[in-house]
């Protein structure tokens with residue numbers, strides 16, 4: 656029952672120097688905006704809070720303004736308020752502003768210290784962002800250099816991601832943050848695994864509506880012929896089509912290729928399911944498509960009720 660307020664809550668911080676791309680990431684991944692090249696930069700004043708419900712957990716995402724005066728306040732007089740009860744910290748660093756890297760490191764170290772003090776159980780993610788601006792040949796090297804620099808003297812484990820809003824990398828990385836902060840992977844993955852085993856699906860993924868994957872593709876299923884980028888393209892196309900239709904709250908779509916039957920199901924709790932079934936296997940099992948479709952619908956109701964508990 657979606658009118659019930661979710662009980663579980665979780666706090667996520669997004670922090671980093673001014674203009675590193677924090678608010679843009681939120682616009683693209685949380686609000687579903689299409690990223691534009693040469694978008695004008697508008698500084699975040701103080702901080703902004705965004706709510707996002709993932710699998711029954713309400714995430715409060717703090718987009719913290721990155722100008723020096725703000726960063727000094729967040730890590731200084733406001734540090735207890737900002738850093739208490741944090742489940743995940745996302746530190747965003749601009750990959751090409753190399754002359755700023757030591758300032759970024761200064762605030763990263765300070766934030767880690769405050770986290771250690773107020774939220775020692777939290778998980779730290781570092782997004783090495785705007786990788787679209789690094790020449791292709793240099794990407795790996797620049798990535799490693801920044802990573803090594805930022806890890807120097809840090810004992811806490813940090814998860815690093817190379818990201819840009821112009822590819823699915825940002826959706827993957829935020830998917831990891833969502834999964835960690837909401838606990839969704841633990842609840843959703845076993846269900847998904849059982850379902851694909853019983854129904855011979857060869858592809859399966861749970862996404863947020865904007866396209867951030869909550870379950871790990873590699874371990875859940877075998878994506879031999881289709882990459883996450885392709886799934887994402889397909890997914891976006893479906894979202895566009897659905898946006899044009901009347902009923903956007905809980906809907907689904909079935910598509911067939913020569914080899915596969917694809918089903919996408921949008922749930923009214925903000926998640927979307929994606930499945931691919933090889934036709935060959937369906938024929939072997941004597942499984943007609945309408946029956947398969949009904950099973951997906953039944954599975955999605957099960958998933959909805961579980962994530963709203």
Ligand SMILES: Nc1nc2c(ncn2[C@@H]2O[C@H](COP(=O)(O)OP(=O)(O)OP(=O)(O)O)[C@@H](O)[C@H]2O)c(=O)[nH]1
Nearest residue numbers: 673674675676677678679694699720721785819820
């Ligand atoms: N090339 C490129 N530009 C990006 C990317 N992400 C964000 N930008 C641009 O970077 C600039 C800064 O974006 P914001 O997201 O407003 O920066 P911010 O980190 O929120 O800045 P503060 O609010 O001052 O802390 C904007 O012009 C964005 O369009 C990216 O992945 N690649």
Ligand SMILES: [Mg+2]
Nearest residue numbers: 677678698699
């Ligand atoms: Mg901002």
